Amino acid sequence: MNHRILALVATTTFVGGLMVGHYGLPRGRTVMIPVAKNEPARNSFSQPRPTSQRDRIKSGDSLRRPNINNTIENSIAHPADRSLHDEVRHLIESADVKDLPAALDAILSLPNQRERNMFISTLISRWASNDPTTAGQRALQLPAGPIRDMALQLVIATWCEQSAEAAYAWANTLSAGPGRDDALREVLSRWSSTDPKRAASMAVALPSGAVRDQAIAGVAEQWAQKDPRAALGWAETLGEGHDVAWQSVLAAWTQNEPAAAAAYVAALAPGKTKEQVAGAIARQLAKSDPQTALSWIEQLPNDGTRQNSLEPVLTEWSETDPKAAAEFALQNSSGETRENLIAAISYQWAQTNPAAALAWTQDLSDPTVRDALLPGMVSAAAEDNPSATAEMISRLSGDAQLLATSSLISQWAGTDPQAASAWAASFPQGEMRDQLFANLMNRWAKTDPSSAATWLDSLGADESRDAAVGALISRIASADPQAAVQWAATINDTAMRETETQQAVQTWFEVDPASARAWLANSNLDDEIKRRFLTPQG
Amino acid sequence: MKQNRWFKYIVMASFALVLSAIAAPTAQALTVNGFVVRQSCVTGDIVQVTLSATVQPNVQVRYRWDFNNDGIFDTGLLLNPTVTHRYHDEVLRTARVMAVRVANGVRAFDRVTFMTRRCQ
Numbered sequence: 001m002n003h004r005i006l007a008l009v010a011t012t013t014f015v016g017g018l019m020v021g022h023y024g025l026p027r028g029r030t031v032m033i034p035v036a037k038n039e040p041a042r043n044s045f046s047q048p049r050p051t052s053q054r055d056r057i058k059s060g061d062s063l064r065r066p067n068i069n070n071t072i073e074n075s076i077a078h079p080a081d082r083s084l085h086d087e088v089r090h091l092i093e094s095a096d097v098k099d100l101p102a103a104l105d106a107i108l109s110l111p112n113q114r115e116r117n118m119f120i121s122t123l124i125s126r127w128a129s130n131d132p133t134t135a136g137q138r139a140l141q142l143p144a145g146p147i148r149d150m151a152l153q154l155v156i157a158t159w160c161e162q163s164a165e166a167a168y169a170w171a172n173t174l175s176a177g178p179g180r181d182d183a184l185r186e187v188l189s190r191w192s193s194t195d196p197k198r199a200a201s202m203a204v205a206l207p208s209g210a211v212r213d214q215a216i217a218g219v220a221e222q223w224a225q226k227d228p229r230a231a232l233g234w235a236e237t238l239g240e241g242h243d244v245a246w247q248s249v250l251a252a253w254t255q256n257e258p259a260a261a262a263a264y265v266a267a268l269a270p271g272k273t274k275e276q277v278a279g280a281i282a283r284q285l286a287k288s289d290p291q292t293a294l295s296w297i298e299q300l301p302n303d304g305t306r307q308n309s310l311e312p313v314l315t316e317w318s319e320t321d322p323k324a325a326a327e328f329a330l331q332n333s334s335g336e337t338r339e340n341l342i343a344a345i346s347y348q349w350a351q352t353n354p355a356a357a358l359a360w361t362q363d364l365s366d367p368t369v370r371d372a373l374l375p376g377m378v379s380a381a382a383e384d385n386p387s388a389t390a391e392m393i394s395r396l397s398g399d400a401q402l403l404a405t406s407s408l409i410s411q412w413a414g415t416d417p418q419a420a421s422a423w424a425a426s427f428p429q430g431e432m433r434d435q436l437f438a439n440l441m442n443r444w445a446k447t448d449p450s451s452a453a454t455w456l457d458s459l460g461a462d463e464s465r466d467a468a469v470g471a472l473i474s475r476i477a478s479a480d481p482q483a484a485v486q487w488a489a490t491i492n493d494t495a496m497r498e499t500e501t502q503q504a505v506q507t508w509f510e511v512d513p514a515s516a517r518a519w520l521a522n523s524n525l526d527d528e529i530k531r532r533f534l535t536p537q538g
Numbered sequence: 539m540k541q542n543r544w545f546k547y548i549v550m551a552s553f554a555l556v557l558s559a560i561a562a563p564t565a566q567a568l569t570v571n572g573f574v575v576r577q578s579c580v581t582g583d584i585v586q587v588t589l590s591a592t593v594q595p596n597v598q599v600r601y602r603w604d605f606n607n608d609g610i611f612d613t614g615l616l617l618n619p620t621v622t623h624r625y626h627d628e629v630l631r632t633a634r635v636m637a638v639r640v641a642n643g644v645r646a647f648d649r650v651t652f653m654t655r656r657c658q
Contacts, residue, residue, distance in 0.1 A: 339617045340598070347596055371590070372618035379592040403575050403620065407592050410573040414594075431576070439573040442650055474630065474651035495656060503630045503653070 072106040072119070085115065092123045097130045101138065108147075117150065124151045128158035133170060140179040149182065156186040164191035168202060181211045189218040196223035200234055204241065213244045220245040224252035232264075243273075250277055251284045254296065258285070262299035275308045283312035290317035294328070307337045314341055322349035323360055330369070339372065346373045347380045354381035355392045362400040370400060378407040386412045390423050402432055409436050413443035420444075421455055434467040441471035449476055453487075461492040470496065473504055481508030482519060501525065505533055569594050570601075570637035572650040575620065579657035583627045587654065590620040591635045598640040607632040607649060627657040 071087050078084055092103060104123055110116040127135035132155055139151035159167040164187060171183035184206065192199035196219060203219045206212040216238075223231035228249060235245035254261040261281065268274040278300055285293035293313040300306045310333055318325035322345055329341040349357040357377055364370045382389040386408065393404045405427075412420035417440070424440050427433040444452040452472060459465040469491050477484040484504040491497035505525075508516035520533055575588040593599050600615035605623040613621060615638060625631055632651040638644070 336617070343598070343617065368618065371620035375590050375592045375619050376596060379594065380596045383594075383596065403588075403590060406573050406575045406590065410571045411592055411594070414571065435574060435576060438652065442573065442652075443571060470653050471651070474632075474653070496653070499628055499653065 128155040132159040160190040192219040192222035217248040220248035224249040228253035282309040286313040286316035350377035350380040375407040437468035438471040441468040445475035477507040568646040570646040572635040604634040
């Protein structure tokens, strides 16, 4: 009986186990995670277990290439599984160095950039700590780009912890090219954080060129972080490379001790160099905080240095807060500097947020400033979207609107005269519409007089049409005086018609008197005009 | 025959080079557009005309105006494109504007012809 019960329990347990195995475990997933020595037991439902004895690592075994690659492949197939990531990292950290090249190739094929970078970072650090030369060579063989840069930085960072001198010697053995340049810069940058004097002497010893300048700048910046006065002393001893080192030291010094750096700049002899240095420092400060930059500028002497340093600060500031930058420029600068600053800020602003820029300009209390800025701002805004600019201009008023509409029609007529003419025609009758028609025709007739004339034919008789005809006559009178005279005859306003006709006839007599005389004699123009031009004393 | 083929390639390459050279400055060309903003009668037969201009591309320039198109500039180099000038009423006038790019001194010209308004 007991045997029967035992057999029944054993059978039930066996069938239950089969069912759990069949339905409980995830399907279609090859689990090939190796088990390292003394690893704690895992829950088979949340942590995949190895299914193949081949992939299991017995105590004392080295990790074999297929293990890493299989785990990486598994990681690719299950990107959301964090445990697989941990497995890959664990494998890399404990793998045999000879297996790392193949593992790197597998990692490079990962589709997820974040995973790829994470694994490469772990692998290269591990590789470089054991065999930096080979790791460095492999890093340089990677395609140029962020992955190679990262790999190279990791090799050099790891190597420099052991021996910056050796890392530098290795970088120098590389064949000339971008890889060598990058390696040299990176080594010197790292080295300068531990032994800036030695790194500086190496940087200066490089052949002239961009790499040397960049290396000097990097060393100068690092050195200045620790001991700006020593770095400055070194920079001042340099011949070639002096400016780049000096500016880099000052920029770093300004970040840490702005008052001391400002005092140093203030004490420099007035001139171009002083202005350039102050400007470069101010720009750098403004990138992180414009207010800090402005406070720093306040400490500079009130000569050309302070004014010139405003430009780079306000340029940076206007990218994040153009209104504040423009108002600061209005209140804190003068003369041509102020005009240039406000123009630069407002044109940039008009491209990024034309509605706000135009509204701000309309409210300016000084009409001279407004008149100086509006045409350029409208032009900047209309480059991308003249229709939207037209809509924004409709919200302006008074002289600002008049200037803005004239600016827009003049530009738009050159790019899309049909759209520009429809916009001009939408204005109510009045002086502004008349002037818009004249400006439209002035620009349109310059590039396509035939289409411009066709549009004129479609208009009803009114003062705006007369203004447009007047502008057309002005454009074509020299090239086609007969057509100009004929157009003048279509002007509705009697006084304007007579004036324009006489002007056109006069132009005709100036360019082709024989034809003008023959035509005029047989024309039905007023006798007064004929007498004036056809009689000898006329 | 082979030499002819190479000759063809060289000619084509030279032609492409010339085309590039022609196209390059065109892309950077500066153009200026002058226009009339308003005309206001001042006294009797005198009209004050407000003129302005824009440039493409929208780069830093200075403007000079020749109000009568007589070849003599009547203003210095101005940052403000908007200017005013007084004319007699009911006359045909041409004003000429020059834009000079600050960065490289490249110049562009335009003329705007207009009939001044009647004031009396």
